[in-house]
Each structure stands twice: as structure tokens, then as C-alpha cells.
Amino acid sequence: MTKTIQPLPPLAEPLTGQAYRDAMTQVASAVHVVTARGPAGRLGMTATAVASVSDTPPTVLVCIERSSRTLAAIEASGIFCINTLPAHGVETAEIFASRRGLQGEERFAADRWTELVTGAPALLDALAAFDCRLVSVHDIASHRVLIGEVVGLGGRTPENDLGGSLIYRRRRFEAV
Template identity: 80%
Template sequence: MTSTVQPFPPEAEPPPGQAFRDAMAQVASAVHVVTTIGPAGRVGMTATAVASVSDAPPTVLVCIERSSRTLAAIEASGVFCVNTLPGDLVGTAEIFANRRGLQGEERFAAGDWGTLVTGSPALRDALAAFDCRLVASHDIATHRVLVGEVAGLGGAGRGGSLIYRRRQFEAV
């Protein structure tokens, strides 16, 4: 028995935004806090659109909405740190996702923060912290894809993972 895949008709409309968001809500994603340091101090945001690009040289990518203050600070400084959260740091994820009403420097009161190579805030309790120098950026739809070459690694590397699925944080 053979199966024939039907090509996507070029005249077809893409699915509506809400249908796409609902489908993506079913996909489990690791939770990260992306941070940087700028003229106004430390800033950061919760992100799930993060991926490894290469190990030679070590490179990661993160997708950030173009209107984000964190994005503006990353582009101004040229550095950022991707902090992968363990399962017990739901509160940290909520703070950096604007769910607790905290802004700027006051977000960093929660957690034990230090720095690695670039000066970007690195969470000592992160599963892993990828301290990066910005090497490329690309606009795609409403977001900017940032590519960072990893300059340093940190994090505690222990415990379960925090994921985001069905519009909520879960420890696994």
C-alpha cells in the first residue's frame, strides 16, 4: 500500500492566529528566563522559543517579540543569558512573564543571580545558563530571532525541568 501526500495548495489561507495559538498550547516547551544588562540595569523575560543551533561554535537562538523592552536592551548591549528553569521555580517564570506586577530590577529580588562572562544576569539555580554574545538577528513576522554564540556556561544542573503547556507552567 502506498500513500500519496497531497501538496499544500498555494492559494490556501494559513490557519487563523487563534487556531494556531491553541494548537501551539498543546506543545510542551522548556521555560527559560532571558536576561541582559543595559543602561537602565538588569532586565529579563520568560521565553519558551529557545533552541540549540550548533555546538561548533556553541550557539543558541531565542525568539522575542519586537516590541519587547528586553529585546531593545539585548540589541543595545550585544549580550544575553538564557537561564533554563528547574521545576521548582514557577514563581520566577511568573515574575518574568509579567504575571506578578514586578518590573525591571525588582524582578531580580527573587533568586540568586550572578554573572558569567558577558555581565548578563545568570541564575545560579538554573538547570543551565547559556551566556551569549549576539551574533545575528532576523525579523520574522512579529518577532526577532536572535542568535547568540555561547561565551560561558553556568547553572546548578540538578532537579526536574519547568515546562509550559496548555497555557500553564508545570514541573516534570
């Protein structure tokens, strides 16, 4: 049996950015800290727009606003690390979301960090750390979509996993 789908009528008013942002608050997203290394040291930012692309080769994507200093460092160095935060990582998420007034290296003082293959900062307490080489950049609206080939993995192992993940929903961080 074939079902015909009727097209939706056009919107009476154009969709606003605020209406879109309000709708997106209902979408739960894992919270990550994306890190890089620049001429002045380590940089990082909180991100939720992260996704797996492929497992052969292992590839991920992250969307970053064009004005980001972390983006500039990633594009200059060609490396970055996506650190997935555990449930108790709220303070780390807040620090890297620029909500604590800390800049540059100060942001890294509250946690333990290491380096994997590329030299980008990897959070020792991450649920997973995806150490990447930048392979592609795409401009979309106000952001850039970065595609990275994963060349190293870090973070917790099944033996030292304490459970729980941090998500962002309804404009706040929550543990699940």
C-alpha cells in the same frame, strides 16, 4: 518502492492566529528566563521559543517580540543569558512573564543571580545558563530571532542537580 504523497487540499477558511495559538498550547516547551543588562540595570523576560543551533561553535537562538524592552537591551549591548528554569521555578517564570506586577530590578529580588563572561545576569539555580554574545538578528513576523554564540555556561552541575524541569503547556507551567 516509491510512495506518492498527495498534496493537502486548500483550507476552506484562512488559518487564524487564535487557531494557531490554540494548537501550540499542545506543544510542551522548556521555560527559560532571558536576561540582559541595559542602561537602567538588569532586565529579563520569560521565553519558551529557545533552541540549540550548533555545538561548533556553541550557538543558540531565542525568539522575542519586537516591542520587548529586554530585546532592546540585548540589541544595544550585544549580550544576553538564557536561564533554563528548574521544576520549582514557577514563581520566577511568573515574575518574568509580567504576571506579578514587578518591573526592572524588582524582578531579580526573589532569586540569586551572578554574572558569567558577558555580564548578563545568570540565575544561580538555573538548570543551565547559556551566556551569549549576539551574532545575528532576523526579523520574522512580529518577532526577532536572535542568534547567540555561547561564551559561558552556568547553572547546576551534575553534583547539585535536584532533578525536574519546568515546562509550559496548555497555558500553564508544569514540572516534569
